[in-house]
Amino acid sequence: MNKKINKIDKFHHHEVIDRANMICDIIDTTLSNHPALSYIMQENIDKAIELLYNVSNRACGEYCNNCGSFEINNINIHFSVCEVCKNIQRR
């Protein structure tokens, strides 16, 4: 992947979550528990899936609709207005 991105926005975060989950699903349905896998091979595949889910979780966070700031929350992707922007709007 060598795409040059000038500014990371909410769609890029969505893209990371979606692609990481998609690759997990592909590994899970096409390779995981294949009869030719040794115990160690299956263990490594399980680790790979876990690591990819970890990548997906880390792309989850609070995205500010106003300034575009992004704060990781490891839960889901949520769009709102950040505290800084809320304080500016109150003035």
Ligand SMILES: [Zn+2]
């Ligand atoms: Zn903001």
